[in-house]
Amino acid sequence: MSASLPPSSSETIVVEGLRVLDRRRLRRLLLLAFALAAVLVLLAPLTATDQADSLGVPQLVDRSQIRILTTVAMFVVMASAWNLVGGLTGYSSFGNVAFFGLGAYTCAVAVDAHRLHLPMAVAIALAPLVPAAFAALVGLPLLRLRGHYFAIATLGTAVAVGEVVKNIDYLGGATGLFPPILHRADLLFLYLMVGAALLAVLVSRLILRSRFGYGLIAIRENEEAAGVIGVNTTAYKVGAFAVAAALTGLAGGVFALWNSFINQELGFSLDFNIQMILMAVLGGAGTLFGPVLGAVALELLIQNLAGRSDVAVYAQIGLGLLLAVTVIFLPRGIVAFFGGGSRLSLTHLRRSLRETSV
Amino acid sequence: MQLFVQQVVLGLLIGGVYVAVAIGFSLVWGILNIVNLAHGALVIVGAYLTWLLFARARVDPFIALPIVAVVLFAFGYALQRALINRVIRAPLFFTLLLTFGVNLVIVNALLVIFKSDFRSVTPSYSGSGFGVAGVQVPYIRLAALGVAGLVAAAVGWLLNRTRTGAAIQAVGADRDAARLVGIDLRHVYALTFAVAAACAGVAGGLISTIQAITPTAGEPYTLQAFVVVVLGGLGRVGATVVGGLVFGLVETLGQTMVPGLGAGWANAIAFAILVLVLIVRPQGLMGRIA
Amino acid sequence: MTALLSIHSVTKRFGGVAALNQVSFDVGEGEILGVIGPNGAGKTTLLNCVSGVYRPDAGSITFDGHSIAGEPPHRIARLGVGRTFQVVKPFASMTVRENAAVGALFGASHLPLARAFVAADEVLELVGMAGKASLPVASLTIPDRKRLEVARALATRPRLLLLDEVMAGLNPVEVDEALEMVRTVHRSGVTIVLIEHVMRVVVGVCRRVVVLHFGQTLAEGTPDGVLRDARVIEAYLGEKYARRLVGG
Numbered sequence: 061m062s063a064s065l066p067p068s069s070s071e072t073i074v075v076e077g078l079r080v081l082d083r084r085r086l087r088r089l090l091l092l093a094f095a096l097a098a099v100l101v102l103l104a105p106l107t108a109t110d111q112a113d114s115l116g117v118p119q120l121v122d123r124s125q126i127r128i129l130t131t132v133a134m135f136v137v138m139a140s141a142w143n144l145v146g147g148l149t150g151y152s153s154f155g156n157v158a159f160f161g162l163g164a165y166t167c168a169v170a171v172d173a174h175r176l177h178l179p180m181a182v183a184i185a186l187a188p189l190v191p192a193a194f195a196a197l198v199g200l201p202l203l204r205l206r207g208h209y210f211a212i213a214t215l216g217t218a219v220a221v222g223e224v225v226k227n228i229d230y231l232g233g234a235t236g237l238f239p240p241i242l243h244r245a246d247l248l249f250l251y252l253m254v255g256a257a258l259l260a261v262l263v264s265r266l267i268l269r270s271r272f273g274y275g276l277i278a279i280r281e282n283e284e285a286a287g288v289i290g291v292n293t294t295a296y297k298v299g300a301f302a303v304a305a306a307l308t309g310l311a312g313g314v315f316a317l318w319n320s321f322i323n324q325e326l327g328f329s330l331d332f333n334i335q336m337i338l339m340a341v342l343g344g345a346g347t348l349f350g351p352v353l354g355a356v357a358l359e360l361l362i363q364n365l366a367g368r369s370d371v372a373v374y375a376q377i378g379l380g381l382l383l384a385v386t387v388i389f390l391p392r393g394i395v396a397f398f399g400g401g402s403r404l405s406l407t408h409l410r411r412s413l414r415e416t417s418v
Numbered sequence: 419m420q421l422f423v424q425q426v427v428l429g430l431l432i433g434g435v436y437v438a439v440a441i442g443f444s445l446v447w448g449i450l451n452i453v454n455l456a457h458g459a460l461v462i463v464g465a466y467l468t469w470l471l472f473a474r475a476r477v478d479p480f481i482a483l484p485i486v487a488v489v490l491f492a493f494g495y496a497l498q499r500a501l502i503n504r505v506i507r508a509p510l511f512f513t514l515l516l517t518f519g520v521n522l523v524i525v526n527a528l529l530v531i532f533k534s535d536f537r538s539v540t541p542s543y544s545g546s547g548f549g550v551a552g553v554q555v556p557y558i559r560l561a562a563l564g565v566a567g568l569v570a571a572a573v574g575w576l577l578n579r580t581r582t583g584a585a586i587q588a589v590g591a592d593r594d595a596a597r598l599v600g601i602d603l604r605h606v607y608a609l610t611f612a613v614a615a616a617c618a619g620v621a622g623g624l625i626s627t628i629q630a631i632t633p634t635a636g637e638p639y640t641l642q643a644f645v646v647v648v649l650g651g652l653g654r655v656g657a658t659v660v661g662g663l664v665f666g667l668v669e670t671l672g673q674t675m676v677p678g679l680g681a682g683w684a685n686a687i688a689f690a691i692l693v694l695v696l697i698v699r700p701q702g703l704m705g706r707i708a
Numbered sequence: 709m710t711a712l713l714s715i716h717s718v719t720k721r722f723g724g725v726a727a728l729n730q731v732s733f734d735v736g737e738g739e740i741l742g743v744i745g746p747n748g749a750g751k752t753t754l755l756n757c758v759s760g761v762y763r764p765d766a767g768s769i770t771f772d773g774h775s776i777a778g779e780p781p782h783r784i785a786r787l788g789v790g791r792t793f794q795v796v797k798p799f800a801s802m803t804v805r806e807n808a809a810v811g812a813l814f815g816a817s818h819l820p821l822a823r824a825f826v827a828a829d830e831v832l833e834l835v836g837m838a839g840k841a842s843l844p845v846a847s848l849t850i851p852d853r854k855r856l857e858v859a860r861a862l863a864t865r866p867r868l869l870l871l872d873e874v875m876a877g878l879n880p881v882e883v884d885e886a887l888e889m890v891r892t893v894h895r896s897g898v899t900i901v902l903i904e905h906v907m908r909v910v911v912g913v914c915r916r917v918v919v920l921h922f923g924q925t926l927a928e929g930t931p932d933g934v935l936r937d938a939r940v941i942e943a944y945l946g947e948k949y950a951r952r953l954v955g956g
Contacts, residue, residue, distance in 0.1 A: 209696055
């Protein structure tokens with residue numbers, strides 16, 4: 061350290077037992093490390109191609125790992141999208157999975173030989189549109205509700221849409237739809253999903269630094285005040301809802317093609333629903349990288365557990381416990397540890413606990 | 419015509435049980451401002467407990483109910499005190515996430531212990547009933563209605579005629595003011611949740627005698643309780659009673675009239691109605707704006 | 709002189725109670741108008757009707773030639789009406805500067821992002837908060853929060869600013885400072901409607917005063933004249949004291 065004054069207490073991070081570090085430098089280092097790791101991880105699957113083989117490059121990842129990466133990317137999209145409405149705007153939707161299902165079904169119907177029979181690229185382009193339109197439609201009435209009512213109303217909407225879809229033959233009824241299986245397309249879908257993830261993060265960043273983003277945050281902090289300073293709260297809320305729907309729908313569409321199968325249970329899975337919320341909250345709702353962190357951390361955890369025991373119930377119990385722990389101890393998410401004015405210590409945890417307890 | 423009357427009677431009888439389910443839910447929401455997504459799980463725990471006592475210890479289900487109530491009371495108290503109390507002052511949806519997590523843990527724990535086979539409680543008198551003007555009234559369902567009524571009355575008596583009830587209502591009205599007059603918030607919160615859990619458990623016990631149960635069978639009850647409470651208006655016991663009975667009626671009649679209507683459809687329709695109602699009247703059909 | 713704001717026969721009911729009953733008065737461009745009255749007179753309700761938070765049940769409100777009764781708040785803000793809240797409503801997770809900037813981003817100003825922050829700095833300078841721009845809201849004192857509330861409203865570049873009891877909770881020294889701030893704001897060309905209880909302020913800065921009582925206009929005129937009006941004294945202090953004061 062230089063001979064100048066040590067940084068003030070609000071600038072330092074003290075990890076109990078370790079040296080004092082400058083927060084800003086730490087944050088930059090971590091970001092760099094994360095970016096580097098991400099690039100490596102994203103390039104590694106290329107070693108599985110024929111070209112790499114012919115060049116004598118050893119294969120670094122296998123099929124199951126590529127599958128895991130694709131799933132992680134999918135959740136990055138969904139968690140980031142949820143974050144727009146739940147984190148930025150403060151409207152915690154419990155039904156975003158409806159958009160996933162709508163996007164998935166749109167795509168499946170679009171490529172189906174007996175239905176629309178459109179090329180895959182067109183289908184993927186359509187996948188965000190139907191959910192966005194739906195969001196604009198139901199968003200108008202739903203976003204007039206607040207708090208518990210909004211949460212449960214969105215949950216009910218997702219459940220209802222799933223039920224409706226299950227009963228329509230054109231959508232495959234209870235059996236579902238079977239998009240054509242593409243052989244040796246692991247990498248294609250990986251990079252499609254990663255592309256969607258990059259898009260989601262890019263969109264989030266654009267929003268966060270824009271008038272739109274400030275308006276959304278103003279709505280979250282105080283909707284009445286936002287209105288009287290000139291924010292068109294209805295338009296902004298519905299807009300955020302529609303953008304989130306489009307992104308989530310895109311993930312759904314790619315999923316349907318990748319999985320070569322979609323039905324009501326998969327498309328409107330309450331599991332996916334709660335996971336995307338937990339990821340955004342665990343990582344840090346309202347931040348840019350929170351949902352990304354949360355998605356990566358949680359999905360890797362889930363995938364590892366799923367591999368370990370084939371009894372899904374234990375995974376569910378683990379998920380439930382994680383929800384409880386996150387909500388009680390990490391209300392502002394992991395990202396808060398690198399943000400303003402916090403310390404990685406028990407005293408901080410105890411203090412934040414006291415703030416939320418009765 | 420007789421079939422219709424029969425269905426109406428059955429609908430009202432099951433509606434009584436729905437009232438028991440909804441009362442606990444309404445209490446927790448009204449006083450603690452918590453929408454308990456684990457409510458259905460508590461119901462099912464009560465159901466399984468009743469079944470356990472019946473299948474392993476030959477205890478008549480209606481005799482088992484008080485035991486179930488006590489056990490669920492203790493469980494609910496611990497749950498609130500240890501966990502839910504920690505997020506009461508956090509943003510609303512944190513409690514939703516927490517109770518959802520609790521729901522996951524309870525339901526899957528039940529799956530581990532009991533597997534997903536269907537069980538039912540069938541005492542010797544199940545299936546028998548008496549006839550009134552050509553309408554069959556099953557003993558069990560009548561008794562269930564009676565118990566549900568007792569539960570509603572008991573909760574009403576607790577809230578309106580005891581000091582504890584006064585404390586609970588005070589906390590519900592103004593938490594900080596209640597604390598200032600010396601009420602132990604943590605204890606009262608836990609007590610309220612415990613009472614609600616006990617109600618849920620008793621409701622579950624009743625349900626175990628009427629339908630076959632499986633660990634995931636509790637989910638619809640949470641959503642249903644939500645619908646009943648919102649449509650009737652939060653905090654109005656009378657409206658909750660009416661709401662529960664109406665729900666039972668509509669569900670029973672609906673399923674006879676449209677044979678293909680599965681349980682999923684009923685909830686979906688209920689939700690569509692609920693969302694429409696909320697949009698037009700955010701305080702519910704009979705409620706007042708807080 | 710055409711009125712900048714014209715309130716005509718505005719009525720607003722809640723349940724069976726008329727919070728406002730056929731209230732009418734005008735506000736001229738460049739004025740500082742005071743609105744006073746005992747608690748419950750309907751002052752804040754009036755403000756809410758003008759700013760679009762409530763929709764009046766009857767009557768009309770015209771601002772700068774536009775009819776604004778029943779319009780959504782954001783549209784009224786866009787036209788150039790700004791307001792503060794009695795209980796301040798800051799954007800808690802943002803800094804002081806960001807709060808002001810959000811005002812400049814929207815409202816009548818509608819500036820692009822970069823310029824909004826410049827405008828925010830100007831407005832903070834005007835209310836005397838320039839040194840605290842990067843502080844989080846949570847660390848502000850009550851007087852400062854009030855200043856921020858005014859700054860944010862000012863950042864929307866209003867032609868009319870509605871101040872709802874901006875002096876409430878301030879000690880005499882702070883009132884003086886706030887008074888100076890109101891004068892500065894007024895000098896920058898903003899028409900002000902001031903709801904107040906602190907009579908010193910009303911007398912000190914308002915040229916004209918409207919008195920509301922039970923939702924109706926009770927009196928209108930200069931501060932001195934209105935405060936000597938027997939009906940006004942009666943409304944505030946009761947019949948007996950009014951008689952004693954006026955000498956009867």
